[in-house]
Amino acid sequence: MTRTVSTDQTTALTGIGAAPILDQARDRVLHRGLGLTQEQILQILELPDALLPAALELAHDVRLKYCGESVEVEGIISVKTGGCPEDCHFCSQSGLFESPVRAVWLDIPGLVQAAQETAATGATEFCIVAAVRGPDLKLMNQIKFAIERINRVVEINIACSLGMLTQRQVDQLAEWGVHRYNHNLETARSFFPEVVTTHDYDERLDTCRMVKDAGMELCCGALIGMGESNAQRAELAAQLAALDPHEVPLNFLNPRPGTPLAGQSIMSGRDALRAIAAFRLAMPRTVLRFGGGRELTLGDLGTREGLLGGINAVIVGNYLTTLGRPATADLDLLVELNMPIRELQKSL
Amino acid sequence: MSTDDESGTTEIPSYCGHCGLPAHTPDAHGVDSDHDDSNGGCSTRLAMEPPRYCSQCRRRMKVQVDPFGWSAACSRHGTVTQ
Numbered sequence: 482m483t484r485t486v487s488t489d490q491t492t493a494l495t496g497i498g499a500a501p502i503l504d505q506a507r508d509r510v511l512h513r514g515l516g517l518t519q520e521q522i523l524q525i526l527e528l529p530d531a532l533l534p535a536a537l538e539l540a541h542d543v544r545l546k547y548c549g550e551s552v553e554v555e556g557i558i559s560v561k562t563g564g565c566p567e568d569c570h571f572c573s574q575s576g577l578f579e580s581p582v583r584a585v586w587l588d589i590p591g592l593v594q595a596a597q598e599t600a601a602t603g604a605t606e607f608c609i610v611a612a613v614r615g616p617d618l619k620l621m622n623q624i625k626f627a628i629e630r631i632n633r634v635v636e637i638n639i640a641c642s643l644g645m646l647t648q649r650q651v652d653q654l655a656e657w658g659v660h661r662y663n664h665n666l667e668t669a670r671s672f673f674p675e676v677v678t679t680h681d682y683d684e685r686l687d688t689c690r691m692v693k694d695a696g697m698e699l700c701c702g703a704l705i706g707m708g709e710s711n712a713q714r715a716e717l718a719a720q721l722a723a724l725d726p727h728e729v730p731l732n733f734l735n736p737r738p739g740t741p742l743a744g745q746s747i748m749s750g751r752d753a754l755r756a757i758a759a760f761r762l763a764m765p766r767t768v769l770r771f772g773g774g775r776e777l778t779l780g781d782l783g784t785r786e787g788l789l790g791g792i793n794a795v796i797v798g799n800y801l802t803t804l805g806r807p808a809t810a811d812l813d814l815l816v817e818l819n820m821p822i823r824e825l826q827k828s829l
Numbered sequence: 830m831s832t833d834d835e836s837g838t839t840e841i842p843s844y845c846g847h848c849g850l851p852a853h854t855p856d857a858h859g860v861d862s863d864h865d866d867s868n869g870g871c872s873t874r875l876a877m878e879p880p881r882y883c884s885q886c887r888r889r890m891k892v893q894v895d896p897f898g899w900s901a902a903c904s905r906h907g908t909v910t911q
C-alpha cells in the first residue's frame with residue numbers, strides 16, 4: 482500500500498518541477514518525524530493542483546510510517562440536539578438562529594442501542610455529543626447512567642463532547658471511564674471572533690488542557706471552509722499541533738439553512754484535499770479523522786483520495802443532524818484499500 | 830421510509846421537507862418560483878439529511894438522527910423513520 486513517489490518521478494509527472502516544500506516536508510516529517518512549521522503548512526495549502534497528488538502521496542507515507550495501516554472507526558450520537566445558547570455561526574443547533582433544527586433529547590435506551598449498532602460495524606469509538614455550552618447536572622447524570630448501561634452490554638470506548646467543562650466535570654468524566662473528550666478549536670484564533678462571539682478561544686483551550694491533564698485523550702478538531710484564508714488555515718493547523726491532541730477530526734463546512742454561514746459557498750474538493758495533506762504533515766502522529774461535510778465537499782472519490790492522503794479515521798454512518806454515506810460504502814472501501822479497522826484497546 | 834401517519838393515507842407533499850416552502854408539484858424543486866433551490870437543490874439535500882418540515886402541514890418536526898437511521902416527528906401527522 483505504500484506508494485512512494487520520488488522527487489524525480491514527481492517532476493516527470495507534473496512537468497513543472499517539484500516544489501522545494503515537498504522535499505523539505507519529506508525530510509522534516511517523513512524522515513525526522515517532526516511536524517511542519519506554520520509557514521511550511523501554508524506552502525502546502527498553496528501548492529498548485531499539479532503537485533497535489535505528490536503532497537497526498539507524501540502525507541500517506543507519513544501516516545503509514547507513524548500511525549500504521551489501520552483505520553479507526555467511530556460512531557457518533559446526539560444525546561441533546563438543538564437549542565444551544567451559543568452562537569457558533571456554522572451551527573444549525575444554535576438556538577439563536579432561525580434554524581429548522583428543533584431541540585430533542587435522546588433517552589438512555591436509544592443511546593445504548595446506538596452504541597450496540599456502532600460496535601456491530603467493528604467501530605471501537607462511540608462518541609456521545611450534546612449541543613450545550615457546558616453540561617449541567619441533569620446532563621452529567623444522564624451521561625453517567627448512559628456510560629454504565631453501555632458498558633454493561635457492549636465493548637466499545639466511550640467518548641463525550643459536552644462543551645466547555647469545569648475542573649470538577651473533567652475529573653468526573655475521567656473517573657467514569659470516558660476514554661476521549663472532544664472539544665474543537667474549530668478555526669484559527671485570528672478568525673474565531675468572526676464565527677463565535679458568545680465565548681472565546683481561551684475558554685476552549687482551557688477545557689482542552691484540563692482534559693489532557695486529567696489523562697483523557699483529547700480529540701480537538703477543525704472546521705474549514707468558513708471563509709478563513711489559507712494563512713488562517715495554516716495558523717489553525719499549527720495551533721492544533723501545539724496542543725498535540727490524540728485525534729483531530731477535520732470537518733468541512735456544510736452551510737446550514739438559517740445560520741449566518743448559510744450562504745457560504747462549499748469549498749472545493751482540491752482545497753479540502755490540500756488541507757488533509759497539510760494537516761497530516763503538521764501532525765504526523767495524530768489520529769486524523771474525516772469529520773462532517775466530506776460527502777458534500779469531496780464525494781465518493783474524495784473519500785478514497787483522503788484515505789490515501791493522510792486520513793486514518795472515519796465516522797461511520799450518520800452525523801449529528803445530517804446523514805453520512807452508508808456504513809457499508811466506507812467499510813467496503815477500507816477492505817478494498819486493504820486498511821484494517823483498528824482493534825479495540827481499552828487504554829483507560 | 831415508514832410513517833405512522835394517523836390517516837394511513839399517502840398524500841402528495843404540500844411542502845418541501847428541507848426548506849418548508851410550498852412544493853406545488855411532487856418534483857417542484859428548482860422549477861417552483863416560490864422555492865429557492867440555488868444552494869444545491871432541496872431534493873439533493875434531502876438525500877443527505879432528514880426532512881425538517883412536515884410535508885403535509887409545514888410544522889417543524891422533532892428530528893433525531895442515529896448512526897444508522899433517523900426519525901422525524903410532527904405533532905399532528907406522526908413520525909417518519911428511516
Ligand code: SF4
Pocket residue numbers: 565566567568569572573574575611612613614644
Ligand atoms: S457550542 Fe456547539 S452546539 Fe452550541 S452553537 Fe456552538 S457548535 Fe453548536
Ligand SMILES: [Zn+2]
Pocket residue numbers: 845846847848849850858864871
Ligand atoms: Zn425546498
Ligand SMILES: [Zn+2]
Pocket residue numbers: 883884885886887888903904905906907
Ligand atoms: Zn404535520
